[in-house]
Amino acid sequence: MHLEVMNPRGEIPPPATLGISPRVSELSEKKIVLVDNGKFGANNFLDALADMLKEKYPKATVVMYPKPAAQTITNLPGWYPTVKQQGDLFIFGVGD
């Protein structure tokens, strides 16, 4: 006995792949961007990291760059490239 059935899944065109950016050899004298994703507590975690980064890398610059709330920006995808203009490296968090 055989049942022939049809596949219910939608086809998904595969996206083009992209590599991630080359790493740096060390963080000293770099401008490190801490991107607060806006969820409650993310700023506290990034503040804690900022203190540690400043202590270990006194010649580095640490900047906070909060992501705007999706409720307040019509073109959020267009905002992401602006992170690159803020420094050399980024740490993004904290997602769920």
Place this chain on the structure above:
Amino acid sequence: MPGVYFITNEFLEDAKSAARDRGMPGIRVLTLPADKYYLARDSKQELQPLANPSFDRIIDALTRPLTPEEAKPSPLQKQREDSNIRVSGKDFLDAFEKTNELFLAKHWADGLPIVPPAPELVKAMLAGSTRSPQEVIGQVAPKNGTATIEKIAINAVMAGARPEYFPVILAAMEGFTDRQYDLTHMQASTGSFTPVVMVDGPIAQELGFNSGIGMLGHGWRPNTTVGRALRLSLLNIGQTWPQVNDMALTGRLESYTFFTFAEDTARSPWEPYNVSRGFKPGDSTVTVATSVNPVVLGGGAVTPWTGQGVIVSIVARIKSGGVVWPHSQTYILVLHPDCAVDLASRGYTRRSLQEYLYEQTRVPYEKLAGPVFFGHDNETDFIRASIADGRIRSGRAQVFLDALKPGGRVPVVQSHDDFHIVVAGGSPGYDLLFSYPGTNWANQTKRISGATLTSAGR
């Protein structure tokens, strides 16, 4: 720009899935223990014990040279899955059971038994509409699977829907895939949202939708299987699965069938809801909307109520919400027919009731929320940022600017049209308030067309 992402451990699979979906499988993600992070996040001091052990991992993620695969990931291959599958069993019941096991194992089902989508049944479903099986009606988030008429038909068969329901299902899918509808938020958010699916116009009665006692419950095949067809279509075409990329924390209250019901246009004292949204009298439509779970705010058989008392309760409930998000706030108010008739007898039209709710729910400027959220020091800044970016609809920004000062009263919605008032329920019945404090507009009404098996919806 080299970077690293922090998430909690429960979302690692979700993050990997999203990275693959966007063609960047190599992004470096670090995790924090969820069971500790959420309790500690109130202060920097409490988070320090989590930040300390993270530090070396951050340095490693930012300085460790890339592997060849991270630098140049292999091209992602198109999923190769057979369009038709043969399932063998010793008899029909065995093959039926094996089909169900296979579909659930592949994450193609919802956990309840499905009707095996045999080609003959799918063909019969397609005959319920004039539309071509290969027509594409849109992309289904979060993975942007292509929603063809045929794929929706397969899912409708699995759900147990009848072919005459198919045009309703297609119109609802047009709503979900409309680019103005934030389907990703509904499908993936921790918020555990459930769609509301409201059928309006003559097709509701012709198909036998329940709009009376038990309208959100079981027992009426149109309500349950139209909702389930949408459930399965979103699951399979958008390719979501709990704990992978559907992170609704509790699941959804009506996960299998959504909140699917019809307006009781016969007992409503007002014009049909869809006419109030600009459709022609006699049009059949379906509205889809993202919602948190409804609250009951009056009516019922136990304690006395009045229409005026119900709307006072609604105003109090909305004002107790605590946060004004005028950029996106939407309410669906389902009044049971007796309540609507009582309000109409006191002179309320749908429009005047919308205006009453708009005015009465305004929040005094002095009571706007103060806590920081999404990077804003207080709610005034939050609303001003929305105005600056054009998120407040044309012509409405000045209303908010005028209200953002001492003595001002700030609306909780952009306009009275954001109170969607529908009449449905029993006699006696309850009055329900659905709300959506989401990130984007998530409420679409589509005309049902192309029906071949009903008089309405053609």
